[in-house]
Amino acid sequence: MSLLRDLFTVVAVSAGAFFFLAGTVGLLRFPDPLSRLHALTKADNLGLGLVVLGLLPHADGWLGALKLVGIWLFALLAGAVAAQLIARAAGSAPPRA
Amino acid sequence: MASFLLGAAGFVLLMVALGLVRILRGPGEGDRLMAAQLLGTGGIAALLLVAVATRAAPVVDVALALALLAAFASVAFVVGAPGAAPPGPSAADDR
Numbered sequence: 001m002s003l004l005r006d007l008f009t010v011v012a013v014s015a016g017a018f019f020f021l022a023g024t025v026g027l028l029r030f031p032d033p034l035s036r037l038h039a040l041t042k043a044d045n046l047g048l049g050l051v052v053l054g055l056l057p058h059a060d061g062w063l064g065a066l067k068l069v070g071i072w073l074f075a076l077l078a079g080a081v082a083a084q085l086i087a088r089a090a091g092s093a094p095p096r097a
Numbered sequence: 098m099a100s101f102l103l104g105a106a107g108f109v110l111l112m113v114a115l116g117l118v119r120i121l122r123g124p125g126e127g128d129r130l131m132a133a134q135l136l137g138t139g140g141i142a143a144l145l146l147v148a149v150a151t152r153a154a155p156v157v158d159v160a161l162a163l164a165l166l167a168a169f170a171s172v173a174f175v176v177g178a179p180g181a182a183p184p185g186p187s188a189a190d191d192r
Contacts, residue, residue, distance in 0.1 A: 013105045020109050024116040044138040051142045055149045078168035085175040
């Protein structure tokens, strides 16, 4: 049971780390600000969600797990609002590539 | 298990550090802020990994504070950006 739990954590955290890699590659390689924003906000929040999912079996009790999920939901909400604000500020000013 | 989680935290931090190259290259102010947002999200993930790996529950609160500060950073940027609409009730529908 403990082995299964650890295996789940390894798989989920590795997938999350992969999405962080994808977000960084997108941020560095995409040509224009809006697509960079797209890579950043989606890939990174998904990576954070997978990391939180992987950590859930190791959280101390239901409250600790609930707190981890709450932090992820808050990061999602903040990331969505920030993406809209940055797109409004950055997407209109320079010529679109 | 703890060493794997710490290694994953190190990997995420490495990715964040690579993403910070975008701050040097720009070209726009928004692009630089995106790298700072990446630091926020990646920092939360790394802090959560460290918190579980070292059984240090208060580090989760640090991650929560970082999430809050990253959100405030982008709001402050948009309000204070050159050419941005002045803060106020009309800022939402000026386009």
